[in-house]
Amino acid sequence: MTQKTACITGASRGLGLALARELARQNWQLIIDARGAEALEAVRAELEAITTVVAIPGDVSDAAHRRALAAAAEKLGGLDAVVNNAGILGPSPQPALLNYPLDVLADVFQVNTIAPLAILQALSPTLKRDGTIINITSDAAVEPYEGWGGYGSSKAGLEQMTRILAAENPQWRIYAVDPGDMQTQMHQDAFPGEDISDRGRPEDSVPGLVALLAGAAPSGRYEARHVQQTEKIS
Numbered sequence: 001m002t003q004k005t006a007c008i009t010g011a012s013r014g015l016g017l018a019l020a021r022e023l024a025r026q027n028w029q030l031i032i033d034a035r036g037a038e039a040l041e042a043v044r045a046e047l048e049a050i051t052t053v054v055a056i057p058g059d060v061s062d063a064a065h066r067r068a069l070a071a072a073a074e075k076l077g078g079l080d081a082v083v084n085n086a087g088i089l090g091p092s093p094q095p096a097l098l099n100y101p102l103d104v105l106a107d108v109f110q111v112n113t114i115a116p117l118a119i120l121q122a123l124s125p126t127l128k129r130d131g132t133i134i135n136i137t138s139d140a141a142v143e144p145y146e147g148w149g150g151y152g153s154s155k156a157g158l159e160q161m162t163r164i165l166a167a168e169n170p171q172w173r174i175y176a177v178d179p180g181d182m183q184t185q186m187h188q189d190a191f192p193g194e195d196i197s198d199r200g201r202p203e204d205s206v207p208g209l210v211a212l213l214a215g216a217a218p219s220g221r222y223e224a225r226h227v228q229q230t231e232k233i234s
Contacts, residue, residue, distance in 0.1 A: 005029040005076050009060050010086030012039040014184040018202040019209055024051045031072045035059055060086045060115040066122040073126040081132045081213055082123050084116035090150045092189040097149035105150050112154035132213050133174045135162045166219035175212055176221045179205035
């Protein structure tokens with residue numbers, strides 16, 4: 001069988017790292033990125049023992065970095081999947097919208113909403129006709145949680161963008177996937193000083209992502225931990 005290739009952004013820790021490890025075990029070739037070069041290199045060294053890994057440190061909001069990802073994808077023969085996982089929370093603790101610094105809000109939208117589209121614009125020429133796109137979202141995109149206005153609205157924008165991309169590109173399966181609350185650094189930053197050990201691990205959400213990558217579920221919004229029942233949310 002032809003070896004599959006995926007590009008995963010934000011792969012140095014949390015959900016991105018957990019997914020990269022599982023796809024490596026399943027013999028996928030990987031293109032991974034993260035802003036922290038040292039942490040990303042550690043992941044590359046770990047996973048290169050079992051599969052081909054191209055690690056490109058950089059910021060998804062930087063056009064030169066996106067061009068480097070596209071060049072790597074072309075060199076590996078094209079992509080079977082793109083997983084837009086990189087994102088930022090914004091200020092911690094998170095301010096109410098009427099007190100939200102607008103320049104910071106613009107940065108949150110730039111990374112969480114605009115950059116995933118920019119990644120897809122850069123990588124779409126290399127994405128195979130039956131390829132899969134996964135945009136990682138959040139329940140904060142659909143629930144009006146107090147204090148989550150910046151992050152939540154940026155993810156809501158990403159979800160609507162995902163729906164429109166799916167309508168415009170029926171040759172691909174395009175998903176917005178809510179991984180659920182997880183024990184990650186971002187989630188800890190959202191709840192400074194609180195114990196988040198009751199949240200699930202990033203690894204708990206990986207089987208649902210892998211099921212979407214391997215299956216034929218229709219484009220739409222899914223909760224990762226319910227994907228085994230192919231429960232399309234919208």
